[in-house]
Amino acid sequence: MKKLVLRVVLLSLVLLMVGSFVFAQGQKATTSDEVTIVIMPKLVGIPYFNASETGAKQAGIDLGVNVIYTGPSTADAAQQVRMIEDLIAKGVDAIAVAPNDPAALTPVLRKAKQAGILVLDWDTPADQSVVDLSVHQIDDQEYGQHIWDLLVQEMGDTGDYAVVTGGLSAANLNGWIDAGLSYAKTKYPKLNLVTDRVPTDEKQQIAYQKTLDLLKAYPSLKGVVGVSTPAPLGAAQAVQEKGVADKVAVVGTALPTDSKPYLEDGSLRVATLWDPGKLGYLTVYLAKEMLAGNKPVNGQDVPNVGKITVWADGKTVIMGPPTDFTKENAGTFSF
């Protein structure tokens, strides 16, 4: 009997623990009848997607819609699929997803559509045949070219350079790099890529280590392109420590707040990105409009975001050109 009591006590402990969390967090979500829009990043808990969360949540308040910003805690496509399945079961009005892998999400997004949910992609394009709207921060092609233009602006159009990237299987990073490489082939034929893109596991520490290695393996290196937000910072740190900041130009995609110290000491020449908060805001705004039956039009002025471009296919939306961050302006941004 004592054993039984003990077990019952322990069991209720587990239930209480789970239950209290569920009640605490579940209550607020279930009370309202308003439109529910899910914004799912590739993963939660990194600065870039935190910034877009702020924007998405702000849009929810401004526009009077219920925004759920949730995603897996690791950038695993399998986890993302499971979460979308759960959200379909939960019953929401729209799902906007930044796919970890476009192909992997196609079946589940089709399921969502069958369940009558509006399906969008944002940040990274999904399979275009299953989405109702595709929200891009930027034209991938143009962005890749822009990064390489910045590189040439800083290192000149002749010489050796290397690319450090977040990961070999990140679809959007690969897209930019591929665009940039093929652009460089025709536009800047005297640029010489010393080795294939070097993966850095989305970590500054590894980007730092790999750049140190690159500097030694290719002493003639004149430029480093860092793609993914921690990569340029690690590269800049390596260049700074070796005292070659004046010889090796580092450019890349980074958030202005994080890259400020490197821009200031000159190890990072220039960084380029968009405001992720605006992207989150725009995605929520467009999802709400679509639910109300309003399709976006080219040149439409979105409050708090600006004029957007809509492609001829009617469902690809481009937020606008990227912002370049330099020593001078890095302090003026809040993301």
Add this chain to the structure above:
Amino acid sequence: MEQNTQQTVENEKKGLRKLFGKFHLETKELVLLWIFLGIFILMSIISPGRFLSVYNLQSMAYQFPEFGILALSMMVIIVTGGINLSITYSATLASILGAVVMVSMNKAGAPELASVLVGVFIIIVASLVTGAVNGLIVAHIGIVPMLATLGTMTLFEGISLNITKGGAISGFPNMFQWFGNSSIIGIPVPLFIFVLVIIATYFILQRSTFGAKVYMIGCNPTATRFSGINVKKTLFLLYVYSGLLTGLAGLVMASRYNSAKESYGYTYLLQSVSAAVLGGTDISGGFGKVFGTVISVLILQVISSGLNIFGVNRFITDVIMGMILILVLTINFINNKREEKALVTKKIVTA
């Protein structure tokens, strides 16, 4: 409400004990069963419309098989006192190899059924090979499983990356979707595959002489060797079986995600270890039941889906998972202690 839950659980417990008594259920598994039922009922009471909906139950039944199969492939190795860190990359490597062939056959205009059959065949063969590589290194060369499989994990990932160059391989024949996205009389195909795997693993591990050898190796490899059992061969075959299971998981994943890529499901690695040990498998080998692992897979699934539906922060979900792991092991510890005490008193009384 709380009392209601407990009563139902108690009633069910009596019935279940009879029912599962035949399957050699022990205290550890019963505790897990309780926890599973408790959480399931709790979630259902909070959200009968969403959690307990047919749609959600079905969607969960699509979700856990891939993880469950991987957890079993981990569990059979842990029983020997080893660990297999290569499971997720072995699964994706096999599915990538199958995918490459399937896609090129599809493009060349081969009949759908033929390319699917060839693709599946290659996935299975490739997974057997990855298992054999592990088996060779662990059993025949004699490298510690943790280090050996860490090496093969890197190797498999490297080969996959080399093939895909970081992208995903897609463009399967439509028929291939059957393995991951179809159902037979409302029951998802992946679940069928999982059930087959459970039954097979149960018979191999708990009902055959081969299984008995495996448990003996887990208890004491040296003694097992001296008792005339071919430890190398047994271990090798077990790693091949573990590899086969990763292949099946890879098959389900490739079909569910309609593509193959090296990083799919890499988060399942540590989760599989958790599921196996949560299910009562002894990490130092020699003990572990298929049923326990299966129940823990269900527990993890219900918590994950439930909390997700209720909109709980993902990091809090991680915290809850960790707490449950520690809590269950603590319960086991207390139970063991009580049983020991009971045993001692019994001895004293009989004396």
Add this chain to the structure above:
Amino acid sequence: MNRILTTIRKSKEMNILLVLIVISIIISIFNGSFLTMGNLLDVVKSNIVLAIMSMGMLLVLLTGGIDVSIASVISAVTVVVGQFMVHVSSNIVLVFIVGVLAGSLMGLINGLLIAKLKIPPIVATLGTMSIIFGVVLYLTNGTWITGIPQNFIDFGRVTIGKFNVAGSDQPTGIPIQFLFLVLAAALTWFILKYTVIGRGIYAIGGNKESAERIGINSDNLTLFVYVYEGFLIGLAGVVHTSIMRQVDPNAFIGFELQVIAAVVLGGASVLGGYGSVFGTLVGVSLFCVINNGLILMHIPVYWQKIVVGVVLITSISVDVIQKRMQEKKNVRVDIDENIQRFARTSVSKEVKTQA
């Protein structure tokens, strides 16, 4: 000198040391800059954190335990240290004390779960891993801590000695962080070699029951080991912050496997009872040298992981096969010596030193 050489030759770490030397030679043939002071210092500096943490992990493995929560612990330490510096004080001594305390506290939690509640180490630390990571990321949301005070940054840039290095205009010195590695290694070595605690650790790793029977309190020792490991992780956390100069709560995800691999590579047994500071340092070095060599040898990116996998497996295989041959030889020697009883005592001594 001869005696030192024979001890090295006979030691269990010899094989892996040979592998390290062979690989180093191969890399330097491909790229001369590998064996320069500048490169070696870079390798050391970017792997100090790994090396310090592996000292703690060594102790844990020696007791037959394992700790997969280390990545989450160091992540928590760096966040605590970062917040402390930004909001309270950037006094270097205070920062170290805070870091070490935070690490030890989390080590204590692990230790209590393992020693007192008898939860198997891998389960307990899997649990604390998801709890600590979950809490850290829930509270910080992964936001980087920037704006580390200048005096701490300056401290991180201190170097000892100055010498000119080929290929770089700047004179380089030994980074201050290296001192902490020396400290950690020396302390761990001392504990293992010269204290009752050390002998106890080997004893419970070898055979827990007989160790308890001869009066060793295994609970307290286990507790000590995890607290000490936490202490070293705390140290490593501060060192890491001084190198990176900002805190990224996500920086260590997946790091635990690297640490464990490096220690096991250095000859420590996952079953407990065997392992040494020297071996661990060799293991860590081998790990770092392989990684460093990939780019220096111009190995194409899509082949790098394959190379790492193959090198890992072959180097351990060489080690294992070599040992097995040695064992066979020893047995044969034993038989021979039944005839020549004279030499027998010395051989059995040898066998003992190897066991």
